[in-house]
Amino acid sequence: MNAEPQVRADGRIEEARKRVFIKTYGCQMNVYDSERMADALAPHGYVETTDQDEADLILLNTCHIREKASEKVYSELGRLQSLRQRRAAAGKSTMIGVAGCVAQAEGDEIIARAPMVDLVFGPQSYHKLPELIERATTERLVETDLAGEDKFDHLPPPSRKAAVSRGYSAFLTVQEGCDKFCTFCVVPYTRGAETSRPIAQIVAEARDLAAAGVREITLLGQNVNAYHGLDDTGASVGLAELLYRLAEIEGLDRLRYTTSHPRDMDRDLIAAHRDLPQLMPYLHLPIQSGSDAILKSMNRRHTRDDYLRLVEKIRAARPDIALSGDFIVGFPGETDADFAETMRLIEEVGYASAFSFKYSPRPGTPGAEMDDQVDPDLASARLTELQALLKRQQVLFNRSMLGREMDVLLERPGRKPGQLAGRSPYLQAVHLDAPEDLIGTIQKVLVAGIGTNSLDCALVTKASFQTGRFGSRIDSQS
Numbered sequence: 001m002n003a004e005p006q007v008r009a010d011g012r013i014e015e016a017r018k019r020v021f022i023k024t025y026g027c028q029m030n031v032y033d034s035e036r037m038a039d040a041l042a043p044h045g046y047v048e049t050t051d052q053d054e055a056d057l058i059l060l061n062t063c064h065i066r067e068k069a070s071e072k073v074y075s076e077l078g079r080l081q082s083l084r085q086r087r088a089a090a091g092k093s094t095m096i097g098v099a100g101c102v103a104q105a106e107g108d109e110i111i112a113r114a115p116m117v118d119l120v121f122g123p124q125s126y127h128k129l130p131e132l133i134e135r136a137t138t139e140r141l142v143e144t145d146l147a148g149e150d151k152f153d154h155l156p157p158p159s160r161k162a163a164v165s166r167g168y169s170a171f172l173t174v175q176e177g178c179d180k181f182c183t184f185c186v187v188p189y190t191r192g193a194e195t196s197r198p199i200a201q202i203v204a205e206a207r208d209l210a211a212a213g214v215r216e217i218t219l220l221g222q223n224v225n226a227y228h229g230l231d232d233t234g235a236s237v238g239l240a241e242l243l244y245r246l247a248e249i250e251g252l253d254r255l256r257y258t259t260s261h262p263r264d265m266d267r268d269l270i271a272a273h274r275d276l277p278q279l280m281p282y283l284h285l286p287i288q289s290g291s292d293a294i295l296k297s298m299n300r301r302h303t304r305d306d307y308l309r310l311v312e313k314i315r316a317a318r319p320d321i322a323l324s325g326d327f328i329v330g331f332p333g334e335t336d337a338d339f340a341e342t343m344r345l346i347e348e349v350g351y352a353s354a355f356s357f358k359y360s361p362r363p364g365t366p367g368a369e370m371d372d373q374v375d376p377d378l379a380s381a382r383l384t385e386l387q388a389l390l391k392r393q394q395v396l397f398n399r400s401m402l403g404r405e406m407d408v409l410l411e412r413p414g415r416k417p418g419q420l421a422g423r424s425p426y427l428q429a430v431h432l433d434a435p436e437d438l439i440g441t442i443q444k445v446l447v448a449g450i451g452t453n454s455l456d457c458a459l460v461t462k463a464s465f466q467t468g469r470f471g472s473r474i475d476s477q478s
């Protein structure tokens with residue numbers, strides 16, 4: 001592939017660098033994967049660019065979860081075709097690759113439907129990316145093996161420079177794939193069977209991130225609380241144990257994990273919410289529906305009552321925990337009474353935030369074959385009603401913060417001059433006036449106002465001896 005030589009400030013010509021543009025769709029795991037792809041390419045002379053037009057390599061990291069998400073890929077590829085032609089007219093070649101879950105599910109179809117695509121590769125092949133790119137210069141490739149070697153044994157860790165540039169809150173995949181087979185979901189097919197990374201590998205990556213200044217890590221997995229990685233003695237341990245190990249890392253002040261299945265919320269994990277100050281009081285715990293009949297047909301393998309009792313236990317362990325969830329409306333067979341049960345469950349639980357979707361039949365999943373598909377207009381009407389309720393709950397939750405003090409991780413400059421943006425322990429977006437040197441520190445703030453989607457806060461004090469990104473120490477003013 002061609003790439004222009006760079007003229008350095010001292011006038012010397014630097015070896016040609018190639019530029020890669022990665023566009024990420026879908027979930028946080030895809031965000032993490034895109035970072036790891038950039039890390040895998042860096043030793044091969046690729047630098048990331050945010051400008052598609054200057055990219056020698058364009059990668060789309062795709063999502064297959066709902067039809068809308070999948071279709072986006074094909075329209076984007078259409079646009080990339082003209083970009084490639086423009087660049088070709090200027091004598092530059094462009095390689096186009098499709099990664100992620102659409103690649104996994106529809107590899108051959110992409111190659112057939114989209115002639116501009118050089119390379120299609122699934123989530124378990126990311127460590128082979130440099131080699132795949134090399135091969136794709138001479139042939140169009142599809143690489144969608146699910147089993148095989150463990151990519152995490154081969155993916156290089158993020159360089160310190162890369163970690164620093166990605167901010168103070170980082171994602172870290174600890175578990176991938178799913179064995180639950182909910183009847184609506186493509187994940188068991190696109191990400192494969194459940195696998196967990198060994199504890200030592202995760203702790204090493206977390207240490208590197210902390211050393212680069214990262215203050216908060218969100219552990220990722222499609223079914224993260226089913227985590228069962230090997231420890232140094234070869235014994236299999238759960239997510240709670242992993243959290244305790246990560247909590248020992250100096251500088252790592254905040255831990256989160258997502259996304260969880262109710263059946264895997266075990267006693268140890270609930271106790272960790274009681275005992276571990278680093279574990280933030282926020283839990284994403286999807287139930288999908290409040291109707292037992294629909295839960296059964298979704299193959300969730302728990303009832304609404306199991307879920308409600310679980311929520312009780314979690315709240316007993318950590319009374320201020322903020323709950324979040326996912327809901328699907330219009331699953332096949334959902335009656336008005338089933339939907340009313342979901343609304344009633346939401347009322348009963350009280351969510352701080354939640355995601356909700358209209359059911360999208362996905363090819364190859366049992367749900368797509370079910371007879372009694374719900375009329376899409378009826379599903380849309382239910383979604384509107386459900387989202388209005390969730391919005392009301394979110395506003396109530398945010399209002400309940402008014403006048404309270406809380407610790408906020410200040411992550412970046414805010415939208416307005418003089419402002420910084422960060423996150424509350426409950427994952428709410430926070431804005432406040434504060435000096436830039438506080439970015440990367442955790443500060444006590446007072447919630448002074450409630451915006452639509454964020455809290456307006458005021459700095460209470462500069463906490464004493466918070467270590468900033470480059471080890472600089474910020475002295476207490478109070």
Ligand code: 5AD
Pocket residue numbers: 065066184185186286288326327328357358359360361362
């Ligand atoms: N249709 C609609 N929503 C879905 N989700 C997963 N599969 C589907 C589907 N086929 C939602 C679930 C899941 C979230 C990631 O996406 O709520 O928890």
Ligand code: SF4
Pocket residue numbers: 025026027028029030062063064065100101186187190191222
């Ligand atoms: Fe999308 Fe699910 Fe794949 Fe994440 S795992 S990219 S949400 S299909």
